[in-house]
Amino acid sequence: MTTGENTGTRTTTPTPRSRLRAPRATRTNALHPGAWWIWALGLGTAASRTTNPLLLALLVGVAGYVVAARRTEAPWARSYGAFVKLALAVLGIRLAFAVLLGSPIPGTHTLVTLPELPLPDWAQGIRVGGRVTAEGLVFALYDGLKLATLLICVGAANALANPARLLKSLPGALYEAGVAVVVALTFAPNLIADVQRLRAARRLRGRPDHGLRGLLQVGLPVLEGALERSVALAAAMDARGYGRSAEVPPGVRRTTAALTLGGLVGVCAGTYGLLTAEGGTYGLPVLLAGLAAALGGLWLGGRRSLRTRYRPDTWGVRAWLVAASGAAVAALLVLYASTGPYAYAALHPGVVPLTAPTLPLWPAAAILLGLLPAFVAPAPSDSATIAKEPS
Known part of the structure; x- marks a missing residue:
């Protein structure tokens, strides 16, 4: 820090440590939304490769830490708690089904025996009640x-x-489908925000906001607000010329359809070849050729779109790091699962007989790579202006 001799002003020189910190999020350095989805899908792919509760808990902890460190105050950012509650409900329903309807896993450690409901002959193989074993649970x-x-x-x-920025980043050929997806994705966050706002208003008025009565009295205003948003969205889309497309020659339309359809078929055939032992030689070339054809079809299909992009989001170094961290987690767990029977047993603990799950070090270290966005992604601003700016 140096002080001017005549003016008395101070000039602060950034330290090397401050240069390494993630900057505050602004309109110009906001992380590309596609990077967040690639990161999350990478974690989800890793979760689909294991049933080890220790690794799954580590994945949940990594996702929760990144959300707590980089979540803004935007309406869609409040939906994370609802997804956590939904996940707990799914877990409870799965356990309840195992107790009431039994489990296909045979077990010898009986915890409780429920009264079994007799069923007709055409329902053989299904039971209601009966033995509840520790292995099945x-x-x-x-x-x-x-x-x-x-x-x-x-x-x-x-x-x-x-979600609005994600829509802006889609290719022109997928714009109509992207609008439908974004509207569907924003429905749940907006619905949760409306419920929270109405419950807070009822508490301020001294009215009950819990129980069946509170739910019924909140439901009608929530539906009314959803209808108003739908009408406003339809009017905004109509005013902006949604659905208008440019005229393209018939040959370009046919080429676009052929490339897109052939590319999707190639992707499916290549993926099937990679997943089977017989198709290991042709799987990767067919997959790459299908991807190239599909991308070419999307590029040609984008010529029909007349829309322009105002200040498009850039895919910078930090977006690459965030996306690469999620892809690395998925790739490393897939590679570890294919190394042999020992790796498979570590990722899928046995239940017959019951064995205590262990924490394999290499998969755990790979999952910890998913924490990288908490340190390299731009930190949310205090006022959350980047989340509330119109796109």
């Missing part, structure tokens, strides 16, 4: 925990990625 717990982790990863993407 543990199997249901592992299965439900995997699905709950997937929901939490999707909730993290919803809480961190701006």
Whole structure:
């Protein structure tokens, strides 16, 4: 820090430590929303490869820490808590089904025997009640925990990625489909915000906001607000010329359709080849050729779109780091699962006989790479202006 001799002003020189910190989020350096979705899908892919409760809990902790560190005050950012509650509900329902309807996993450790409901002959193979074993409950717990982790990863993407900015980044050929997806993704956050606002208003007026009565009295204003938003959205889309497209030659339309359809078929065939032992030689080339054809079809299809982009989001170094961290987590767990029977047993603890799950070090270290966005992504501003600016 130096002080001027004549003016008395101070000039602050940034220290090397301050240069390494993630900057505050502004309109110009906001992270690309696609990077958040790639990161979250990478964590979800890793969760789909294991039923180890220790690894799944680590994935949930990584997603929760990043959301707590980089979440803004925007309406869609408040949906993370709802996804966590939904994940807990799914886990509870899965355990309840295992208790009431039984489990396909045979077990010898009987916890309780419920009264069994006799069923007709055409319902053979289904039972209601009966023995509840520890092996069946543990199997249901592992299965439900995997699905709950997937929901939490999707909730993290919803809480961190701006859906309007994500729509702006889609290719022109996918604009109409992207509008429908964004409207669907923003429905739940807006609904939750309306419920919270109405419950707060009822508490201020001294009226009950819990129980069935409170839910019924809040439901009608929420539906009314959803209808008003739908009408306003339709009017805004009509005023902006939504659905208008440019004229393209018939040959370009046919080429676009052929490239897109052929590319999707190639992607499916290549993916099938990679997943089977017989198609290991042709799987990767067919997959790459299909991706190239599909991208070419999307590029040609974008010529029909007449819309322009105002200040498009840039994919910078920090976006690459965030996306690469999620992709690395998924790739490392997939590679670890293919190394041999020992790795498979570590990722899928046995339930018959019951064995205590262990924490494999290499998959745990790979999952910790998902914490990188908490340190490299721009930190949310105190006023959350970046989240509330119109796009």
